[in-house]
Amino acid sequence: MRHLNTPWELPQNLLFDNCETHWIHTQLDPSALRSLNEGWQGVFRRIALKCLPAPEIALQFSAAFGRPTKEIYSMIGLLVIMEFKQWTAGEAAEAYSLDAGVQFALNLARDRQYVCPRTVENYKRLLREGDEHCADIFGTVTAALVEEFQIDIRRQRLDSTHVFSYMAQLTRGNLMAVTVKRFLTQVLRHDSAAHAALPEELIQRYAPAEGRIFGYGKTKADSEALASRIQQTAGDLHYLIEHFSANPHLNGRSTWQALIRVFQDQCELQPAQGRRGKTVVLIKEKAKDSEGKSSNILQNPSDPDAGYDGHKGPGYQLQLAQSYGEENEVNLITACLPQSAAESDSASLVPVIESQTEHELQPEKVLADTAYGGDENVTACEEGGIELISPVAGKAPAKKPAPQTGTVPPDEPDGDGKPEEPKDRKERLEERRAQQQTEAWKKEYAKRSGMEGVNRALDRVTGIKQLVVRGKRAVRMALYLKTIGWNILKAGQTYAQRGIAARKMELQAA
Numbered sequence: 001m002r003h004l005n006t007p008w009e010l011p012q013n014l015l016f017d018n019c020e021t022h023w024i025h026t027q028l029d030p031s032a033l034r035s036l037n038e039g040w041q042g043v044f045r046r047i048a049l050k051c052l053p054a055p056e057i058a059l060q061f062s063a064a065f066g067r068p069t070k071e072i073y074s075m076i077g078l079l080v081i082m083e084f085k086q087w088t089a090g091e092a093a094e095a096y097s098l099d100a101g102v103q104f105a106l107n108l109a110r111d112r113q114y115v116c117p118r119t120v121e122n123y124k125r126l127l128r129e130g131d132e133h134c135a136d137i138f139g140t141v142t143a144a145l146v147e148e149f150q151i152d153i154r155r156q157r158l159d160s161t162h163v164f165s166y167m168a169q170l171t172r173g174n175l176m177a178v179t180v181k182r183f184l185t186q187v188l189r190h191d192s193a194a195h196a197a198l199p200e201e202l203i204q205r206y207a208p209a210e211g212r213i214f215g216y217g218k219t220k221a222d223s224e225a226l227a228s229r230i231q232q233t234a235g236d237l238h239y240l241i242e243h244f245s246a247n248p249h250l251n252g253r254s255t256w257q258a259l260i261r262v263f264q265d266q267c268e269l270q271p272a273q274g275r276r277g278k279t280v281v282l283i284k285e286k287a288k289d290s291e292g293k294s295s296n297i298l299q300n301p302s303d304p305d306a307g308y309d310g311h312k313g314p315g316y317q318l319q320l321a322q323s324y325g326e327e328n329e330v331n332l333i334t335a336c337l338p339q340s341a342a343e344s345d346s347a348s349l350v351p352v353i354e355s356q357t358e359h360e361l362q363p364e365k366v367l368a369d370t371a372y373g374g375d376e377n378v379t380a381c382e383e384g385g386i387e388l389i390s391p392v393a394g395k396a397p398a399k400k401p402a403p404q405t406g407t408v409p410p411d412e413p414d415g416d417g418k419p420e421e422p423k424d425r426k427e428r429l430e431e432r433r434a435q436q437q438t439e440a441w442k443k444e445y446a447k448r449s450g451m452e453g454v455n456r457a458l459d460r461v462t463g464i465k466q467l468v469v470r471g472k473r474a475v476r477m478a479l480y481l482k483t484i485g486w487n488i489l490k491a492g493q494t495y496a497q498r499g500i501a502a503r504k505m506e507l508q509a510a
Contacts, residue, residue: 002058003068007050007107024104038499040492041105044077047148048488049107051140052076053133057126070115074106075123080137081105082120083478084462084485089117089124096120128473134480138336139359141484145491146361151328156363158321158335158352158372159451160345161459162312163479165470167300169314172266172287173226176233177213179262179301181206183240183255191249198243202236227283234281237263258301265289265297295342305472307342317341318464318479319348321356321366322454324447330494333454334361336483338476345371349388350380365389367448375425378432389445392432458486 024033036042054072061069069075074096081102082092095102097114127133146153170178184206188195195203206213214229241263244250265287272278289296299306299314308314321335335352349372356362365387373390381388435441459465462482469478 001066001068002061002063002072003070004054004058004072005107006054007073024110027110028100034499035496036101036104038492038495039101040488041101042495043145043488043491044081044105045107047144047491048080048141048484049073049077049105051137051144052080053130053136056130056133057123060126070119070123071106071108074108075115075120076127077106078102078115078120079124079127080481080484083481084489086463089120092120093117124477128477131473131476134477135336135355138480138484139355139361142332142334142487143359143361145332145487146323146334149329149332149491149494151323151330151332152325153323153334153361154364155325155367156321156323156334156365157367157448157451158319158349159369159448159455160317160319160348161455161465162309162341163316163318163338163464163475164313164466165303165306165315165475166468167303167306167314167470170300173214173230173233174210175298175300176230176237176262176266177206178210179255179258179298180233180236180240181210181213182301183259186253186255187244187250190253191247194244194247194250202239205232205236230283231281234263234267234283237267238269238281254304255301258298258304261289261298261304262301293342296340300470303470305340305475306470307340309341312341315341316475316479317343318483319345319352320451320455320458320483321352321363322451323363324367324450330490332487332490333458333483334363336480338479345369346374346377348372349377353381353384353386362386367445367451369448375428378428389441389448391436391445392429396430396433458483461489462486 024036028036052073054076057076058069058072061072078092078096081087081095082089087095093115096106096108100110103110103113145151184195184198184203187198214233237259241259244256250256266284268282268284269279270282272280286294287297288294295308295310297308298304299308306314306316309317317339319335319337319339320333322333323331325331335356337348337352337355339348349366349368353362353366362384363386366381366389368388368390370391370393373388373392378388378390436445462485464479464482467475467478469475
């Protein structure tokens with residue numbers, strides 16, 4: 001049965017807080033209470049708590065039957081705190097039951113509070129399954145903080161940061177072998193007769209632990225022996241796909257889909273010479289997916305949505321935008337867009353701005369590095385009333401000598417070997433290159449580097465670059481909630497600074 005106390009519709013909450021018999025007055029020292037009011041706990045209680053999608057989560061429970069749930073606003077709030085504090089489910093449950101600061105932030109009574117780790121995990125699953133909830137929490141809470149602090153968000157800076165999910169980084173041979181082993185495990189579990197009918201030597205090849213199959217876990221391996229092992233694994237992949245392709249009990253499972261995907265990424269079939277109708281399995285020189293892209297290939301069967309970045313490795317990336325300007329009392333992250341590491345920064349600018357527009361957080365001026373500064377992005381931003389300040393990629397093409405009088409210049413490609421670009425585009429690029437040489441442009445663009453410090457601080461405080469979850473939904477949830485927590489922490493620091501300044505003025509006036 002639903003237990004839902006809407007924070008802004010319960011005047012008795014405020015009455016109890018002001019009552020001298022309320023626990024925050026009777027059990028807390030006045031200085032401790034002031035710290036809670038001026039810290040992130042007070043920000044969470046006053047602003048963030050009312051922005052949580054508790055009514056939507058409450059629909060998962062009956063309105064009239066069953067044991068009463070935990071107060072749903074407090075449970076969703078606990079998940080947010082748990083993520084940016086880097087707590088386990090057990091630590092979060094303990095804080096909910098015993099920590100006065102967390103109870104204050106969640107608007108809970110002090111007495112008889114208890115939640116078990118399993119309940120925390122259950123609510124985490126409910127929030128994770130509603131994939132849009134976390135993005136909405138981020139936008140709603142951030143918009144409320146922007147309004148509270150009257151932050152000027154017209155100027156923002158944008159950058160991405162790489163994120164590792166909780167998965168092993170596998171070599172090609174290990175990836176193929178692990179995929180086969182996991183499929184065989186599912187065959188044994190769901191169709192033991194089919195598993196018993198497989199060749200005994202195939203079963204024995206994948207009987208060792210994942211890190212020791214074919215000796216892939218050894219630090220040193222002979223190159224010829226390694227190539228032979230990989231070829232054997234490729235043959236086993238093909239055999240299993242052919243053997244179980246007509247088995248409806250197995251070929252709808254995720255392990256079967258991984259088997260197909262790994263084979264398509266890593267292997268190819270070619271006709272056997274001198275043997276009509278026969279094919280041989282070959283290992284691709286470079287693993288590519290069906291679209292010919294190497295960045296989208298499967299990195300680990302445990303995390304099929306992770307991509308690959310050639311510079312930073314497998315995993316995900318997070319697009320972040322932050323307001324900047326000395327006139328702001330605090331600068332907050334205004335955009336948070338989790339993506340596969342295979343996504344390019346260039347293609348991410350428009351989705352970032354679209355996500356901001358949903359909550360009226362879009363800027364008028366954006367600073368971004370060269371990867372975002374394609375002519376298409378500049379044009380798209382101009383159409384939306386946004387100025388994109390980003391360096392032009394590459395060097396300016398060499399100017400052609402003026403044609404001699406009376407001759408017609410030949411239709412040749414320009415200096416970089418590409419066909420001549422349309423005149424209007426060339427003029428735009430030339431104007432941008434000329435503009436970025438000016439001191440005013442350099443001075444403005446220098447403020448973009450502050451985003452690098454934000455990325456490092458965000459990781460140091462919330463652990464955002466090395467997650468303890470894997471899978472697209474879990475990763476997205478973790479990234480959104482950690483970023484929300486960062487904004488709440490920064491807002492709490494600002495309130496604390498306000499309080500210190502006010503007390504100093506009081507002392508000076510006295």
